[in-house]
Amino acid sequence: MHSYPTVRASLIFVAVAVVGLLFADIAITASNPWRDLGNFFLGVVTPNFFSSEGLLTALLRTVAFAFVGVALGSFFGFLLALVYRLLPVRIFCAFIRAIHELFWALIFLQFFGFHPLTGVLAIAIPYSGIFAKVYSEILEEADPEPRRLLPPGTGMVAAFLYTRIPDCWEQLRTYTAYRLECGLRSSAILGFVGLPTLGFYLEASFSQGFYSDAGAMLILFYVLIATIPLWVRPKLLPVYILAAPFFLGEGLPIVWGNVERFFTEDIIPAPLRSGEGLAGMVPWLGDLMVNEALPGIWNTVLLTQIALVATGILALLAFPLISNHFGGPVRRTSGHVFLVIARSTPEYILAYILLQLWGPSMLPAVVALALHNGGIIGHLIGRQTNTLRLRPDAPTGFNRYTWELVPRVYRSFLAFLFYRWEIIMRETAILGILGIYTLGFYVDSAIQNIRFDRAMVLILITALLNIGVDALGRYIRRKLALQTMPTC
Amino acid sequence: MALNLIRKFVASSLLFMTAASASAETFVFTAIPDEDETKLVERFRGVADYLSEQLDVDVRYIPVKSYAAAVSAFRNNQVQLAWFGGLSGVQARRLVPGSEAIAQGVEDEAFQTYFIANTSTGIEPAQEFAELEDQLRGKTFTFGSKGSTSGRLMPEFHIRETFNEAPEDFFARVGFSGNHTRTLRLVEAGTYEVGALNFQVWEKELENGNIDTNAVQVIWETPAYPDYQWTIRGDVNERFGDGFKARVKEALLALDDKELLESFPRSGFIPASNDDYEPIRKTAEEIGILD
Incomplete structure (x- = not known):
């Protein structure tokens, strides 16, 4: 054996x-971990749905961020999937998906601040990388036979649309729907770093020991995910995608100077910034x-x-x-x-x-x-x-x-x-x-x-x-x- | 019909974009999340209403999830005023040239950190920190937030100075609870044996009867140091009109709503200056939190 x-x-x-x-x-x-665990479960079975006026808004924002982020991710991921055989594209995609949504959010928070763009990009960027990889795998597995039957001179786009896509449509659709569920989870946890989604309130209730409030939020979240087949309908999707950007909240305005500052100053290693040059880099990096x-x-x-x-x-x-x-x-x-x-x-x-x-x-x-x-x-x-x-x-x-x-x-x-x-x-x-x-x-x-x-x-x-x-x-x-x- | 819909969408998306520039007229402030969020929101909504009335502009408070987020928002000019701790204030003013500490609480001139211990450890209160060396060594210990003055900077400074060791070497386990209220709860529950927190949070919770004194007690009080302050950006006058900074300062110093002050808790606000926080800057540099 x-x-x-x-x-x-x-x-x-x-x-x-x-x-x-x-x-x-x-x-x-x-x-006394078991007492705390007991209190938590007590909270879950005695949920308080009226704890915070912001709860429904947070739920709406969670859905909106997920839709916008996943839609953008899927769009760009699809484009990248078409050129996925190129090594630089593969490396690029591997890199952007290797960085977690929360890390992306922490980065964007430093220069976009509490603007909806922070949350949208935090989801869209790593998801593009993941979509690119999976879409390309799905497309590759498509049956090559229909393609060979086309008359010579058929345009590339037409051939792609009529022979590849129909064959993998079901898989593309299933996978995208599945990622939407993941997107809801990602969107929810973005609240933990300050975006206006469910995690924001969950963290607040939990840290204060308001288990009934936290229980209510968890239950709402499960219901949201479990009912996806009911409310995410192919016919309604365009409506959701068009409407979602309007429900992200307005956040605070972006100051573009901050973006420049972040890339030209903030992330330059301290020894280079202070003019110590490469000699200063060795101890700096060593310490790090x-x-x-x-x-x-x-x-x-x-x-x-x-x-x-x-x-x-x-x-x-x-x-x-x-x-x-x-x-x-x-x-x-x-x-x-x-x-x-x-x-x-x-x-x-x-x-x-x-x-x-x-x-x-x-x-x-x-x-x-x-x-x-x-x-x-x-x-x-x-x-x-x-x-x-x-x-x-x-x-x-x-x-x-x-x-x-x-x-x-x-x-x-x-x-x-x-x-x-x-x-x-x-x-x-x-x-x-x-x-x-x-x-x-x-x-x-x-x-x-x-x-x-x-x-x-x-x-x-x-x-x-x-x-x-x-x-x-x-x-x-x-x-x-x-x-x-x-x-x- | 479809055209109508599209037109509506375009119109509302334009509205969405201009919303940003419209809110530029709003005076926005934030505060470090050093206590339970519900309390913070209650407290600072009160302050927002008060300032709005006094200054005759829209004033908005936005809650943040970390000390660094408060500093970043201030630096990025998404907020113009902030209630910082000693350390976060020093960090913020160093990043935003021209910004100024304008007011501090009466109590902030001589602030303190309390070291607290779960009574099951049997540690008795002491006058000198050094007396506690044997009893504290190898215990589990929690700071507050990583960026806190009373919950991180000062306790770490005293641990290093008195015991000549880094906290993570001296204690068996070192954590960051996130804020002062949570430090109190974690030590009270015994999740950590020892912790360090803002003395005002302790005193207020004690007064309100929210502390089980059979489970947790103060074992050492640090010497006094300067802490919390209101810091404002240097460019507010250009944005909100001449003399705006002076008016904000005046309004804060004149704040005498008992209930609002009680929520901080401070007995009132007094003028402050950047120089008041030099000792904090030096301490932070000494333990390597500031470059």
Whole structure:
């Protein structure tokens, strides 16, 4: 069994995570975490929908930012997808999607300030990079046959529109709709850095212990996501997209001088700005690397590896909840509800909640990442098992799980997991803003001290780390010959 | 019909764009988010109404999520006036030449940080910080916000000066709670064993009966230093008319609404100057927060 490459790869990853656990800071430091958790759940079951007059506006803004950001991202992503075979385009796209929405928002906040453009671009830019990649993958897989049947002399555009698009339309549509859901999550968490979306009020209620208010916001958010099929209709889409820009709020006016200042002064490394020249750069960079970048990278990688394995374990444990090979309708319905909640809650919000309740360590982050990502993968794998037909005399219960189902879905399970590796790392870095010592912590500290030069270097390092993991993930997937399907 | 719709859209999008220039006439201010947000919004809406009445212009308060966001908004001229802490004020004035500290609270001339501990640690209050060395070493500790004067700068300064070690080496775990109220709650709940906060927040919460004194107590009070102040941009006169800065200052100094002052909590505002905050600048440079 150990000779199976997939098993060997899995064991190596588990071993790395176990060793990582020895170095990681895993603890519950709150003296009464269960009471706090109890209070929180009490809040969720006694929601107060009338806490803030701004709540409905915030919900509207959340939707508006998501629509505008995703629409722009999908438009530019599609254009980029057409030229995706060019190496510079691929590098550019890998770079812009390696930087998390919140980092983009933090950057734009420094010169656009609280203008709607900050939130729109924070979503649109990384999403363009993601759309470009996935759209190009989808377009590539289109059947080349119809194209060959066209008479010679058919224009490129016509050929593209009539032979490629119809073949992949369904996939393009499904994926875009799926990203809209992701966009709602991104939009909501932008509130944590001050944009007028749901996260703004969620953070305020939570930090003050108003759990009933926070519960109401979470419930509204779940309802919003769960009802997407009802209110996002193809016919209504143009209306939404045209109307959304008018509901972003007006924010504060942009002062264009700030943009120039940011690029010509703020982000120039301090030694260059003060005229010390390259000689001053060495100690500056050295200090930054030793005291911030390296500890940040170490913690980010450590947390990512632990969270990745925890995600895998949770996904394997969770998929039977919705698989119709087990249990009755009651169990499956509650399984669905659990997985929908787990995957609809952004990691950032989950980590924030758990940090408040358990105190600061890597544990809340690991649990949050595992719940969210495990929820997504568990859902996909569970659905896949529903298409499997077993022999009538196949074993039941535990034996069915271990001997029939897991071996059958294990390859796609690994594919999903390695696909999400980079996504988990992106999130791990950003969770530093909440006080876990990953790269985001140092980025946030640099921004809090108004040292954007340092922040930019750290963001660049974060991006490079993500690109590296993305490449490694792809390499392993290819090595193990794992098929992937794009997910959020 | 469709044409009509398009026309409406174009008209409203033009409106959307001009909204920006129209609001340029509004005098906007912000404040560092050092306490619970609900309290801040209540407090500063009151101030906005008061200033609007006194200055005869539209005054708007915008809440922000971090100290740095307050400084950036001030620097970017999206706000013209701000209620800063000592450190954020120094940062802001250094970034905006010509900006001025115009008023501070009566209490801000001699502000203090309280170190507080959960009673389960058994740490007893002391007169000298050095006496607490053995008891504090290896405990978990939380600052307030990373950019706070009373919650970060001064406590870090005293930790380094007294114990000759960086906080993260001296304590087992160092966190940043985000604001003073949260520091209080976290130490009270035992999530962190020790914390440092703004003494005014402690006193006010104590007076309002919001502190479980069986769970948390003050263990050391720092020497006094200057803190919060109102800082205004140097270019407001050009935008809002001659003498505008002086009028804002006058209005702030004349503020005598008991309830509003109580919400800060300050007994009144007195004149301040940039030089008053030199000690803060030096301290910040010493511990490496300012270049």
